[in-house]
Amino acid sequence: MSTEFAEVPIQKVKDYWNARPCNIRHSTAEIGTQEYFDQVEARKYFVEPHIPGFADFEKWRGKKVLEIGCGIGTDTMNFARAGAEVTAIDLSSESIALAKKRAEVFGLSDRIKFFEANAEQLADYIPAEKYDLIYSFGVIHHSPHPDVILKHVRENFTKPETRLKIMVYYRYSWKTLWMLMLEKGKFWKLDDIIAKHSEAQTGCPITYSYSFKTARVLASNAGFEVTNIFADHIFPYQIPKYVKYEYEYVWYFRMLPKGVFRWLETKLGWHLCFDAKVK
Numbered sequence: 507m508s509t510e511f512a513e514v515p516i517q518k519v520k521d522y523w524n525a526r527p528c529n530i531r532h533s534t535a536e537i538g539t540q541e542y543f544d545q546v547e548a549r550k551y552f553v554e555p556h557i558p559g560f561a562d563f564e565k566w567r568g569k570k571v572l573e574i575g576c577g578i579g580t581d582t583m584n585f586a587r588a589g590a591e592v593t594a595i596d597l598s599s600e601s602i603a604l605a606k607k608r609a610e611v612f613g614l615s616d617r618i619k620f621f622e623a624n625a626e627q628l629a630d631y632i633p634a635e636k637y638d639l640i641y642s643f644g645v646i647h648h649s650p651h652p653d654v655i656l657k658h659v660r661e662n663f664t665k666p667e668t669r670l671k672i673m674v675y676y677r678y679s680w681k682t683l684w685m686l687m688l689e690k691g692k693f694w695k696l697d698d699i700i701a702k703h704s705e706a707q708t709g710c711p712i713t714y715s716y717s718f719k720t721a722r723v724l725a726s727n728a729g730f731e732v733t734n735i736f737a738d739h740i741f742p743y744q745i746p747k748y749v750k751y752e753y754e755y756v757w758y759f760r761m762l763p764k765g766v767f768r769w770l771e772t773k774l775g776w777h778l779c780f781d782a783k784v785k
């Protein structure tokens with residue numbers, strides 16, 4: 507695992523996500539309109555259909571949810587719509603601004619508190635409260651010290667009943683193989699290669715990746731016990747068509763029976779999702 511990621515200044519991470527907030531091009535409609543946000547959500551859950559099942563939005567009705575790295579707020583809206591009381595934080599001011607606008611558009615502002623904050627020092631930004639759920643999808647692996655984030659939330663925002671739901675990237679995934687092929691098999695540069703190609707915009711400053719074992723260790727060292735862990739999500743579409751909002755599988759996935767493709771996702775999916783409880 508790259509030690510260099512730990513040295514990256516947080517400002518560099520912030521600049522990267524401000525330049526292109528996550529999923530901002532998921533719609534061609536005018537940014538900030540209801541049509542825009544509806545299309546963003548439709549595309550996100552079409553391409554990543556495992557998210558609603560993992561987040562289990564309905565389960566958190568009437569509960570306090572802390573979302574770390576909300577981006578432009580797709581999951582945030584769904585926790586709020588389901589009736590949760592949400593605190594949503596992100597390092598990127600551009601993302602927070604759009605997520606706030608989204609809450610206004612859908613009349614959900616009274617159920618969500620937004621903060622522009624660095625999750626590694628969250629207690630400096632948000633009131634010390636205990637949450638029922640701490641949720642973070644595709645975020646902590648982009649921060650210099652993911653371990654610090656989990657230790658910090660464990661110390662400041664959990665009670666014995668708190669549940670954690672985290673998605674980090676799976677190191678031994680189909681996507682990793684694809685990235686290695688793109689870079690002519692330079693496995694000794696794997697961390698750099700993963701960071702270069704992990705996101706829609708190339709050159710992410712930090713992208714850690716985990717095995718099932720190292721994800722469990724990450725959680726355990728922070729005082730959490732993993733209760734469920736699985737891999738999911740292989741991106742099967744032809745990229746030139748995908749960027750034009752057309753969805754056609756690449757030829758080798760087209761040839762696979764649906765059931766076999768689903769099986770492959772559980773073995774080599776890019777998203778390593780885990781639930782954990784306080785130890």
Ligand SMILES: C[S@@+](CC[C@H](N)C(=O)[O-])C[C@H]1O[C@@H](n2cnc3c(N)ncnc32)[C@H](O)[C@@H]1O
Pocket residue numbers: 519520523527528529574575576577578579580595596597598601623624625626642643644645646648649650
């Ligand atoms: C891949 S996006 C995911 C956004 C959102 N969870 C989603 O699924 O659409 C990663 C997000 O993590 C945020 N992030 C990275 N490091 C962070 C940190 N230390 N504190 C807070 N947010 C951070 C970025 O600003 C970015 O919005």
